[in-house]
Amino acid sequence: MKWVARVFGLLVMWWVGTSSAQESAVPKWDARGTGPLPRQGIAALNVSLDGSQIVVGTIASAGEPNVHVLDRKLDLLKSYRVGQRWIGQVVATKNGSPFALCMMTTGASGDEPQIYFCGEQPVIVNGSQGGMSLFHYGEHSNHIGKQLVAYDNGAVTVSDSQVLWMDSAKPKAKSPFRNLKVTALGAHRSGVVVVGGYFDGPKNADRINLGSSQNRGGNW
Numbered sequence: 001m002k003w004v005a006r007v008f009g010l011l012v013m014w015w016v017g018t019s020s021a022q023e024s025a026v027p028k029w030d031a032r033g034t035g036p037l038p039r040q041g042i043a044a045l046n047v048s049l050d051g052s053q054i055v056v057g058t059i060a061s062a063g064e065p066n067v068h069v070l071d072r073k074l075d076l077l078k079s080y081r082v083g084q085r086w087i088g089q090v091v092a093t094k095n096g097s098p099f100a101l102c103m104m105t106t107g108a109s110g111d112e113p114q115i116y117f118c119g120e121q122p123v124i125v126n127g128s129q130g131g132m133s134l135f136h137y138g139e140h141s142n143h144i145g146k147q148l149v150a151y152d153n154g155a156v157t158v159s160d161s162q163v164l165w166m167d168s169a170k171p172k173a174k175s176p177f178r179n180l181k182v183t184a185l186g187a188h189r190s191g192v193v194v195v196g197g198y199f200d201g202p203k204n205a206d207r208i209n210l211g212s213s214q215n216r217g218g219n220w
Contacts, residue, residue, distance in 0.1 A: 048092040091155040099174025147185035
């Protein structure tokens with residue numbers, strides 16, 4: 001009977017080995033030749049604080065809607081065509097009109113990423129133009145300078161001279177800088193902002209800079 005048990009054990013090992021060796025349907029990270037990108041591949045997502053709205057930014061082809069607002073049941077509420085294509089970041093808001101960062105606004109070689117407010121029609125936020133689009137300090141170290149983050153009352157972005165707190169196409173508060181180059185941006189739900197990067201100023205001004213929508217001058 002020992003040989004029966006041994007054969008049975010070998011069969012079990014063979015079955016387990018063949019089962020685990022089955023390839024996953026998920027493509028490898030460096031896969032090639034798997035076909036075109038998804039028509040509405042998701043590139044960015046943000047959920048409102050109460051969970052009632054989900055904003056999705058996609059890589060839809062030029063001319064197609066690329067920012068979509070869904071409710072908590074995943075029913076589509078609104079769609080927008082923002083810039084030409086490729087949405088980098090989105091922010092859901094209390095009033096149901098989201099913000100979106102478009103990485104390709106016109107398709108030109110010198111395109112600058114822009115912040116749009118999606119009301120009746122998407123419009124570029126006043127004062128958000130400008131700002132370093134790429135930050136270089138060596139090989140494989142490029143960073144997108146334009147950033148968009150959420151806080152309770154709206155969204156925060158940066159230009160080349162200021163931090164902007166927004167709840168519509170017209171910023172409600174600004175914090176001035178000179179020649180601001182941003183590599184990182186974070187916001188607390190209260191509106192307090194942390195900026196990583198550099199700007200023109202005194203020699204001792206290389207500290208982290210804090211500001212808020214209530215304190216336009218910023219805290220130092």
